[in-house]
Amino acid sequence: MPAFSKKIIAAIKSKTGDFTRKELIDELIGRPAEKRKRKGKKAKPHSPEQDASILEETVEGIVAAGLVKRKKNHYRRIHSFILEGKIRINTSGNGTLSIGDDEVVIRKEDTASARNNDLVSAEIIDLRKGIFYGAVQKIMQRDRDQYFAKVVHTARDLVIYNLLDVPGSQEVCSPLTETAPEPGDMALVRLEQGFIRDRQRCSVISLFSPDDDRYDLDRIVMKHSLPAPHRDYPELSDVRNLVHDPGRRKDYTRLLTVTIDGENAKDFDDAISIEKDDAGYLLYVHIADVSAHVRRDSDLDREALNRGTSYYLGNRVIPMLPEVLSNDLCSLREGVDRLTLSVEMRIDRGGEIRGHSFHRGTIRVAKRLTYNRADELLASGEKSRLHDMLAVMYELTALLHSKRIAEGSLELNLTDEALIYENNVVTDIQYIERLKSHQIIEEFMLCANVIVSRALRQAGVPSLYRNHEAVSAESLLSLKNFLRQMNIPFRTTGSAGANIQKVIRAIAGTEIEHVVNLIILKSLMQAYYGASPEGHFGLGFADYTHFTSPIRRYPDLVVHRCLKSLMDKTASPYSLDELIFIGDKSSDMERVAQSAERDFVKIKSCRLMKDRVGEVFQAMVSGVSRYGFYVTLADAPIDGMVPLWVLTDDFYLVKEDEYTVVGKRFGRRFRIGDKITVRLTSVEIERMIIDFDPA
Template identity: 40%
Template sequence: IGSEAREGDIVLAEPAPQGAGRHFGPKPARVTEVLGRMGEAKSVSLICIHAHGIPTEFPAEAVAQAEAARGTALGKRTDLRATPLVTIDGEDARDFDDAVFAEADGSGWRIIVAIADVAHYVRPGTALDLEARRRGNSVYFPDRVVPMLPEALSNGWCSLRPKEDRGCLFVEMRFTADGEKIGHRFGRGLMRSVARLTYEELQAARDEAREPQDLEAGHTARLYGAFEALLGARTRRGTLELDIPERRVVLSPEGEVLGVAPRPRLDSHKLIEEFMVAANVCAAEELERLVQPTMYRIHDRPSDQKLEGLRQFLQQFAINMPPGNQLHPRNFSHVLAMVKGAPHERLVNETVLRSQSQAAYAPDNIGHFGLALARYAHFTSPIRRYADLMIHRALIRGLKLGADGLTEAEATEMPAIADAITGTERRAAAAERDAVDRYLAAFMSSRVGETFSARISGVTRFGMFVAVDETGAQGMVPFSAMPEDRWEEDPATQS
């Protein structure tokens, strides 16, 4: 009632008042907004956005503050514009948070990671800040991004676009040839990215021994040399290395699903990951040195209950796990190495993943189990994560880099903010999974009647979950729908 909605529209609605007496059947509702039409590709993400309560509209005051932003002057900043920093991101990225540089330093390596200076534009307590905190993070769907910051900042003044001056917070790190850190220093700078590269372009430059346009000779080799040193340190540290292929939904310009493709995992992805992990560790260490409030990124060891379930599962394959108090991430990686190439490799990887605790944000440190790190914080993505903005403000305050650092009120609110942004992160992940599932369902609906290779991914009392190898789509097969035959459930092996 009360709208111009038509049959087949997807709408938002609220309960409408009813008269006195008993009422049966569908209840009246008032349509508040028409989102789109059933069957329209763009409607998929809209459904997920509203179903999960993802904020989409920015308050007018926040938009005005973002649009009033202008470039950053050098002032007391360190001038990094002569340093050939480059951004390396996905093909469709527009919010460039980070830029990197590496060079030989004696027998070791010098690495600079420069991060967008979001704190310069988003001041504590402003409309921009309050809205960013409410959102907690950007949300990425196959066909769109719901940003944490208005586009004037996220894709504009904060984004480290090539050939444009941008303010940044940077960390300069020095490592031995074996990837062990010798020292680091933080600063506030003015930089100018020399190139915007994709992961594929950087990988091709490495594989084909040629430099991308705008990069000097040897630039790629130095980046990969530093990466290999850091990778060696990671291997010795013994991190949890899961091998679960990611898939991405491929859309047409009109938003129709063309297919599902594996998301490549290139060395260039790992390079940026290692540079960012190193910078994040430095941020946590620096804030502890400065005795500043810290928003740690924590990851607890698996619970005893989950470990016991995992042990029982692995015993089916004659694999044993050490006791919980002796458990280290490398134990899980050892298990995964044992099943590499086996028919049950994927199942073991997924079961190990399900046994892990969820990562979270917290002002009290318990370390990061998966990365095998004693301390860790998120510093490298302040355009899309509020936690990183908090870390920037704490560094600015501790290092006396400006008047826009962490306030006492924020320091007091740190536990509540940590809980809130942990919640928004999980909300975003659920919405993103929901959207991918809906796109996959739409894609598979056009292939009803075809035969696919699939595997059992889980078993319950009333049916089994089956995952299609080609697309990753999952569905429930009720036992009641299966042919009349004798079926024996083995919960331990999920079969």
């Protein structure tokens, strides 16, 4: 017999007008209860009191979810109980759909073969213990029909493949041909309609060796549904005359202006200039005026919103804007005039910003510097205008940095990694050395972001902000427990930022610095884009937004438009609801980009390690989970796991709260931060997994 709560929902869905609780009771409880059988024996039906309680709980849950409206003693269904959206499938095969702030669970048997991120129509069929359950009625649009797969084996007249990068284990098949692939071969397949012996049918687009790294980029793009190449946009047909902003511009072309970026950068968002006098410094931060070239609500603008950001995968970029804009017309290239939105800041000798102004500008970059070249110039002591300007810039940078740390900003010492290429093949992964030139750009961009955010907030102009909430009490307690394991004192009372920064200073330069900084980072909340200014805990700023990278981040483009409305004293270009939507969408796409970039590093790490199975490495325990513990190699930013099942000398217990794995009988312990010698035991490129065991 169906669950009684299912009957209640079915009865409510059938109502076309007002109904009362009494009518539901009469319909569902008033008649004799059906007898149910369980394990061949008669089971007692619910008592009327129990059924009435279930009915009351179910109706209240439906009302709270906004599916039914209550007015005094009457109810009216105001929702079809049909949902449309992208289903998220987990590793167990169950799925979820969102309904407002709630989630509807779709059991594996009710997914109707929907796959992760498919657009589906589903019907709500049950509510139990506050959880809605549904069933997929129709797959409206497949997220994709192409997948990377691994050949598992052949079975009579079929080739069996296991799909990669999907939740759980999903097998598909294709007819066996004369050129049968070998088990372990990789394939790009297209799923087709129909099943053969309970496996979905597919066709093979291409077969290749698992050692062929040319497909790595395509695999990550496909796994994360990253954007396809830009199409042609009508508004770019006459791109050289594509300027939608007739506002007056300030001429900065006589200033000595530079860009400082990475070796392979082409999308130059920002340029800087500086002047020094007896009162202090006049800092100029020039940002590419993308809003002068991209009209709001145009096809190009909507595509930029959908992308949200540019995606950086090794030496390849999937740009938010077409390359004619991102690498040329908007990019602040050396020796050519470019349009900017510029911030002038008057800063005294104590690092305090005493005044500011915003201008539409025109600049001409005198020199395109890389981080390495700028650092070399700073250290050279050569007599030149360029060296002297960089020296003044670093002088101001040191002031701004000291002031920021003193006022509560956290300075985590975590360096990014870089993939090293030779002839378009990754040959190494290295930590990026943090240079003085990196610090110059960081401090100057922070200044501009703060000033723009403060100006928009004080003027009451609706805009987007970059928010970072304070660390939660629960996370602080967890962090304290971890630090206690490391014999590091930590207070949970008083200023959380000051207490955390005290720890960071205490472990600076020690062997455990990296892992402690990593755990602190994991304790912090994720930053996000919001329509109200909530401040930035990590940076210690009451005002903060993203303004300085409009070529590669959509929120920055939005902030430019809002700032121009402030400068022009015109109505805000966005409503609050629009900003909330853009903020949520941009935050989501930022997470996608981060996940894709991590996966690209993972797959390249696997390729670097696959021929080194059996070798011994020095490492540090960098994390603990119920499946084992993670290690990071000492000489390269490559991570792997020591699975619990390889520890056969004892029965090991995982104490996640203590960041420790410990043997029950002999007490052998592996704790986060411990140095350890490990042996590489396996590398699975298809799963992007590296496993070690203690050597």
